[in-house]
Amino acid sequence: MDISTIIGFICGIVFVITSIMMGGRLGLFFDLPSVMITIGGTFASVLISYPLNKFLNSLKSARLVFKTQEFDTGNIIQKIIDLANIARKEGLLALEEAAQSMEDKFLQKGILLIVDGTDPELVRNILETELAFVEGRHKEVQGFWETVASLGPAWGMIGTLIGLINMLDQLNDPSSIGPSMAVALVTTFYGSVLANFISTPIANKLKIRSSEEVLLKEVMIEGLLSIQAGENPRIIEEKLKAFLSPTLRDTVNEKDEGEAKAGE
Structure with missing residues (x-):
């Protein structure tokens, strides 16, 4: 979680x-009518904006913000270095066996393309195309929640207008003006909460998760192409570290130093 x-x-x-x-x-x-106008109206508008299957899939994506997704770029870099060492000692064909134990399907696919002798430029095009579609699907889901965030306050205002109309219809009873005004403003409150407490935070969390996954796959692409080019594992490691923030880079360096000491 x-x-x-x-x-x-x-x-x-x-x-x-x-x-x-x-x-x-x-x-x-x-206030039940306010809930119906604001929440119901917002998602009715979003349903008009999206096909049903995309609406349902995007709605389900809310559960992703409650799940912990670890994108350990440092660990992936280490796996790529290990693959580079295998390729350097035993040749590219030896990577096929290593690919079978890979849990990441994207990395596994890239390794198999290399083992099959695919042209480096074609390998890059295939993997980058897949990455582009992954990123596109992520943006579509993020856009769903951004749409909810933009429509929520608008429907809150519609509910407020409905409440004000009902209030003006009862001006002959001064005692009802205060309660009617309170109910009218509740819809604006619901719309603001829906936008700023639910939809926008979900969209932002999904954006962060997406950027982390895209970075990880970019590291994989660069690493695999470097292996295919026969570059020195040490050079590959330094090249891939350029993708990391200084903090993560230090963490990887410390891990390498620890492994070197353990080997001694």
Whole structure:
């Protein structure tokens, strides 16, 4: 489970509910017609914007923000260096056996393309095309939640307008103006919460996960092509470290030093 997502949602709910109870009654902020207008209207509009299968798949993506996804670039670099050493000692054909034990299908596919003697430029084109489509699917899902975030406040305002119209219809009863105005404003509250507490954070988390996965696959592509070109494993390692942040680079260096000492 992704701890930051869980903590964020719990803290947000606690802060909102506590602040409401400190200044008024929690019951004032629950109104079924407002929920129907804001939440129902928002997702009805999104359903119009997306085909049904993409709507359902994008909706299911919300669960991904609660799952921990580890993209250990340092570990992948080490695997590529190991593959480079095998290729240097035993030849590219020896990589086929190593490919069978690879859990990452993208890396496995790249290794098999190399073993089959595919032209380096074609290998790059195939892997980069697959990466482009992966990134495109990710952006489509991110766009879904960004659409929800943009439509939520708008539907909240529509609900407020409906509430104001109903309020103006009852101006002959001054005692009903206050409660009617409160109900009218609740829809704006729902729209803002939907956009800023749910949809936008989900979209941002998915963007971060996507960028990490894309970086990992770019490292794989560069590493595999370097192996195919017969470059020295040490040169490949330094080349791939350029993809990492200084902190991750230091972590990889420390790991290499530890392994070197253990070998001694």
